[in-house]
Amino acid sequence: xxDFIRFTVNGLVGGSFYALLALGLAVIFGMLRVVNxxxxxxxxxxxxxxxxxxxxxxxxxxLALAVVPVALGLVGIVxxxxxxxxxxxxxxxxxxxxxxxxxxxxQDVVKARYTVSSVTIPPPYPLAxxxxxxxxxxxxxxxxxxxxxxxxxxxxxWLLARTRIGMVVRASTExxxxxxAFGIDVSRxxxxxxxxxxxxxxxxxxxxxxxxxxxxxMGADLIIVVFAVVVIGGLGSIFGSVxxxxxxxxxxxxxxAYAPAIVSQVLVFLVMAGVLLWRPSGLFGREEQMx
Amino acid sequence: MTTQTDLKPARRPPVxxxxxxxxxxxxxxxxxxxxxxxxxxxxxxxxxxxxxxxDMLCWALFAVSVDLLLGYTGLLSFGHAAFWGTAAYSxxxxxxxxxxxxxxxxxxxxxASAVLALPIGYLAVRRTxxxxxxxxxxxxxxxxxxxxxxxxxxGGENGLQGVPRELFGLDxxxxxxxxxxxxxxxAAGLFAAWRIVxxxxxxxxxxxxxxxARTRALGYSVRRYKIxxxxxxxxxxGLGGGLFAIAHGFVSLDTVHWTTSGEAVIVxxxxxxxxxxxxxxxxVLLVWLEDRLSVAGFTLVGLITGSxxxxxxxxxxxxxxxxxxxxxxxxxxxxx
Numbered sequence: 001x002x003d004f005i006r007f008t009v010n011g012l013v014g015g016s017f018y019a020l021l022a023l024g025l026a027v028i029f030g031m032l033r034v035v036n037x038x039x040x041x042x043x044x045x046x047x048x049x050x051x052x053x054x055x056x057x058x059x060x061x062x063l064a065l066a067v068v069p070v071a072l073g074l075v076g077i078v079x080x081x082x083x084x085x086x087x088x089x090x091x092x093x094x095x096x097x098x099x100x101x102x103x104x105x106x107q108d109v110v111k112a113r114y115t116v117s118s119v120t121i122p123p124p125y126p127l128a129x130x131x132x133x134x135x136x137x138x139x140x141x142x143x144x145x146x147x148x149x150x151x152x153x154x155x156x157x158w159l160l161a162r163t164r165i166g167m168v169v170r171a172s173t174e175x176x177x178x179x180x181a182f183g184i185d186v187s188r189x190x191x192x193x194x195x196x197x198x199x200x201x202x203x204x205x206x207x208x209x210x211x212x213x214x215x216x217x218m219g220a221d222l223i224i225v226v227f228a229v230v231v232i233g234g235l236g237s238i239f240g241s242v243x244x245x246x247x248x249x250x251x252x253x254x255x256x257a258y259a260p261a262i263v264s265q266v267l268v269f270l271v272m273a274g275v276l277l278w279r280p281s282g283l284f285g286r287e288e289q290m291x
Numbered sequence: 292m293t294t295q296t297d298l299k300p301a302r303r304p305p306v307x308x309x310x311x312x313x314x315x316x317x318x319x320x321x322x323x324x325x326x327x328x329x330x331x332x333x334x335x336x337x338x339x340x341x342x343x344x345x346d347m348l349c350w351a352l353f354a355v356s357v358d359l360l361l362g363y364t365g366l367l368s369f370g371h372a373a374f375w376g377t378a379a380y381s382x383x384x385x386x387x388x389x390x391x392x393x394x395x396x397x398x399x400x401x402x403a404s405a406v407l408a409l410p411i412g413y414l415a416v417r418r419t420x421x422x423x424x425x426x427x428x429x430x431x432x433x434x435x436x437x438x439x440x441x442x443x444x445x446g447g448e449n450g451l452q453g454v455p456r457e458l459f460g461l462d463x464x465x466x467x468x469x470x471x472x473x474x475x476x477x478a479a480g481l482f483a484a485w486r487i488v489x490x491x492x493x494x495x496x497x498x499x500x501x502x503x504a505r506t507r508a509l510g511y512s513v514r515r516y517k518i519x520x521x522x523x524x525x526x527x528x529g530l531g532g533g534l535f536a537i538a539h540g541f542v543s544l545d546t547v548h549w550t551t552s553g554e555a556v557i558v559x560x561x562x563x564x565x566x567x568x569x570x571x572x573x574x575v576l577l578v579w580l581e582d583r584l585s586v587a588g589f590t591l592v593g594l595i596t597g598s599x600x601x602x603x604x605x606x607x608x609x610x611x612x613x614x615x616x617x618x619x620x621x622x623x624x625x626x627x
Contacts, residue, residue: 035421086605092421093367097560098604100553104597112591221432224549228429231422262440269433273414276426280417 002135007257008250009133013142013211015249016149017043017204021226022233022241023153024200029235030173031193033092034084037099039201040223041106042072046205047214048110054121054209061124061210069203076198080191088190103220110216118215145207152203153242160238169193173236228272234285244283320619328568332474339579341467345538346578348470348477352531354558354570355484356524361556362565363488364520365500366416369424370431371528371555373411374404376547377434378529379536380445383454386537392457393537394476400536401529407434408525409518416517419503428549435547450543454536466538473534480530481571487523488567496520528555550593557600563610572611 021039028036046068053064079102087094122128123141131140160166171179172186179186205219212218225248233244248268255264275283336344353375360366382400385391391399415426438445445451456463463469487493498506499513507513536542545551554577562573577596584592603610609617 035425083601083605090608093424094604094608096367096369096421096424097556098601101557101597101600101604104550104553104593104600108591108594108597112594220549224428224432227425228432231418231425231429235422262437265436265440266433269429272426272429276414276417 003257006136006138007253009138009143009146011250011253012246013146013249014253015246016146017208017222017245018226018229018249019153019242019245020149020200020204020207021223022229022245023156023238024197024204025226025230026233026235026238026241027156027169027200028194028197029230030238031169031190032084032088032095034088034095034099034194035092035227035235036194036197037096037223038079038102038106039099039197039226040219040221041103042076042198042201042219043205043208043222044110044214044216044219045072045106046202047209047212047218048114048205049202050206050209051119051121051214054124055119061121064209065203065206068206069199072202073195073199077191077195079198080194084194085191107216107220114216116216118213118218120213121210123210141210145211148207149204152200156200157239165189225268228268231272231282232275234282237282237284240282240284324568328571332478336467336470340582341465341470342538343578343582345466345470345473346535346582347575348473349531349535349538350555350558350574350578351571352477352480352534353528353555354562354574355481355567356527356531357555358559358562358564358567358570359484359487359524359527360520361559362567363493363500364496364517366419366517366521367421367424367556368415368427368521368524368552369556370411370427370429370434370549370552371524372547372549372551373427373431373434374408374525374528375532375535375551375555376438376542377407378404378532379542379546380438380451381529382533383451383536383542384444386454386457387451390455390457392459393463393472394458397476397530397533397537400533401526404529404532405522405526408522412518412521412525416514416521428552431547431552432549435544435549438547439544445542445544448544450541451536452541454540454542456537456540469538473538476530476534480527484527484567492516492519554596557596557603559610560608561599561603561610563613563616564608566610566612566616569610569612576611 021043025036025039028034028039049068049072050061050064053059053068054061083098083102084095087098123139127139127141127144129140130137131143133143158166160170168179168184168186168189171182171184172189176186208218226245229244229248230241232248233240233242235241248271251267251271252264255267259267279285332348335347338344353371356374357368357371360368378397378400380400381403382393382396385396385399386393411427411430415423415430418426439447441447456469458472461468461472463472488496495506495511495516498509499511499516503513532546535546558573558577559570560573561576562569562571577599580595581592584595589595607614
């Protein structure tokens, strides 16, 4: 039983990264109808950003957590203006392809500097030790990751549900034409929302840095699982995407504990297959027109 | 599926579908280009290193298979490495363990991919557009994980080594001769793709691409056509993948990696979506470029292919063949 709870906590921590990445993907998709393949690349850049802050500049990890997402969010804004923006009136597949190309470039730029081998950074002070969770001890930093991720998701939810900016974003996500008809300039919000989504990806990368091997390929492998997550949750639904992120984290952790390795890695895709059979538009997605 | 959706006009993307119309060159031009293509294909290993020529052959099949879906059915499969790789592994296993002659092994490998494509296609066509791309990508990643973990069969990270090239005692150890032994298979695959595209079946696919709702109203089972196209496409990709395994003598995890899926799409976009032969040209160019880069000792291939992708998607969406065709037809809608 204690073991089961430990696996569950582990799953919630792993799910935190899925949830944050899915959140960013869903926010960007909602506003721009763009599925951002480069999301994984920015997660990876966030992790390397944390590594640079800690190991190369000798700065504090917490400073990286504050600065790196903002800096990469600004890079996202530049990318939106320079590239993504030019293709938003075309078939959304073009932007998927564009961000795929950007991913290859970003990966190789990092590879050129750090090669393919991975690096690590230690958990930051004062969370380096294990925390006593009553039943068992658990790395304190990982507990922080979960709490922080839930807080960020709640914060974004608050932003979307309770503020005027959020209202505009939700309105233009669901009924872009109607929102324009109300005299709201939807296009003004597109670029900042893209930057915000990229910032979320970078934030999860920084968060992940002390817990995982940091390598140029870490993002793309992860983002494909996140694609399965958002297909399961329904990309149109921000709430559904976040929830599916945590759920998949749990399922993977339980699978790793109780099933052979091959099953645990394949599990998420089997869940996706089941969802496609049962509710093709995702558990929380709205029905799209199907042919 | 409510009747209401049936009656509504199809919601179309604001600036037309991903690609142009099915336009063809004048008859004389077609014959001339066909002769040129055959000539180049026959001459190829005399002009360049035969291993590179062989790769071009395999990738041409791969690209055509992706274009069959992307260009003619309007489905972007971002997981075709699953079929390329599955066929590569299956072919190699047959050749290594059962010493099957290579054409049969390649055909069986392609068959294995087609079988795999049935459930994946069945599930994937339940979504369209960008979701279809994500779903195929995810399933391909599943195949990758299986190949990685199932070490007793696939060799995991070491891959499958020592794939023989058997053909009734003929000595094919020189890739130069293997190229000519493989050329008929590749030609048959390309011909089949051309026949599919120009058949009534292919017309239905194009009509699904352009207006799925209307196609269904005409009484065609859109879903069944899409699945059939998906399976046929997987078979063609499998032919390429199987030949690739025979040509290289080993199969690595790279064959099922998502970068391979992505490269197949790059090649098609570079050559021109919905042009069939464009994919062949794109393959030849990319294989040649990657060979030049590796000869030069340049390892950051993604930097180059990624940049090509970005530039093509931003500024050259018609691709090479699409541009040539547009010159022939003097089409002037520069927005494409």
